[in-house]
Ligand code: GLC
């Protein structure tokens with residue numbers, strides 16, 4: 348809990364564990380994770396020492412984008428359970444001291460949502476169609492209304508049939524064709540989402556992650572982007588972008604903040620907003636808007652001293668002026684796992700790309716770096732997100748082509764691997780049909796050897812990833828130098844490939860990005876090392892250590 352901050356500001360330094368629900372734990376042996384499975388593992392999360400869970404969408408959905416295509420925001424998909432079970436889960440999490448954050452997807456609905464179904468049945472220009480972006484095509488109707496591309500690749504428009512069966516208008520979808528974009532000029536759309544927030548807040552939910560937060564408002568007239576002929580996916584980087592980060596989007600979040608603040612215990616928001624322009628990003632976390640934003644810059648940076656230091660400095664500089672804390676994110680369900688990415692010579696994250704195109708992976712190297720990354724991340728001021736399985740040191744799984752289902756894979760005709768490799772169900776035990784994930788199989792195939800990194804294998808083994816995370820999380824709660832109010836101070840490093848910083852009182856962290864050991868550059872007691880063995884007076888190759896500089900801490 349943050350010093351000086353009220354419990355209401357728990358989110359300022361919380362460790363939030365991302366539960367990818369379909370892959371966490373299966374309670375009813377249908378090979379798919381669910382609420383019952385999650386409830387049975389609350390003890391695991393409490394013992395890990397996290398403050399909150401963020402649960403990816405569990406709402407009713409045809410699951411063409413794993414639930415980010417919502418057809419009923421007030422219902423739980425039957426494969427995960429029911430609203431009643433969700434209530435019980437919330438109560439049980441709260442009893443275990445764990446807060447619950449859900450995922451809201453306001454940019455689009457599923458094409459199975461009753462609103463979209465009604466829009467398809469209604470005429471052009473009808474109120475039903477005004478909740479989405481329907482437009483006549485160009486070139487006599489045969490070409491899309493503009494040149495926009497989907498984030499997943501391919502055109503951002505799909506044509507529908509008129510009631511007489513002839514080709515009719517086109518609708519906008521910045522993601523998959525099964526995810527039509529809502530029209531946020533519509534007062535009905537705004538009211539509906541406010542109602543959805545109130546519905547879940549009323550059930551005790553502590554906050555929401557806001558999916559694709561900068562995407563909601565589009566510039567009137569929907570002008571072309573000016574893409575070249577061979578462009579494949581949406582370019583999200585341009586300044587003054589026609590479908591991203593429009594000024595008007597902030598009105599929506601101010602309205603949402605008023606709702607969150609209206610509860611006795613105010614609720615929180617964390618935005619998914621990958622904006623390169625840091626000044627623009629800061630606008631999302633102004634005091635009357637969203638509370639925090641997922642730090643995608645940190646997640647995308649290469650594992651080098653230079654690039655991590657720049658990412659850290661920039662991240663702190665962005666949010667400090669508006670009084671918001673920084674978040675630190677190493678991975679999530681949309682990117683390759685840390686072990687895989689850091690196992691490459693070039694460890695940057697390339698949006699929209701993954702797999703062998705990026706070069707060979709040395710998983711052993713990736714693991715050593717990922718352990719150091721855990722210590723670096725958990726030593727930074729602000730709140731930390733842990734993607735399920737990262738605490739086990741899982742790498743991306745090699746999912747066979749026939750089992751892949753990500754729309755990125757499908758829309759690219761198999762040219763891009765997509766995100767399935769990071770979404771494979773967790774191993775809980777070393778053996779069994781799905782390594783303890785459930786009593787039967789797993790919806791995405793787990794590779795051979797997956798059980799070697801199972802929870803039960805790692806528990807109690809002090810050299811394991813899991814115990815490293817547990818110890819780090821315990822110390823993070825314990826050490827006053829790791830509270831959010833304590834600023835980070837860079838110290839002189841003995842080499843260019845080493846980072847050294849301290850946080851008062853008495854905390855030090857050293858990260859060695861290089862292949863040779865470095866003598867510990869600070870005087871103090873080593874509290875924790877990312878390396879399993881090695882001399883205590885040096886930081887091992889690719890290793891990191893935490894230090895007690897005052898000799899005050901009893902571990
Ligand atoms: C976000 C989600 C991603 C999803 C997309 C569309 O980026 O994290 O998984 O595919 O939005 O909703």
Ligand code: CA
Nearest residue numbers: 373375379381
């Ligand atoms: Ca299940």
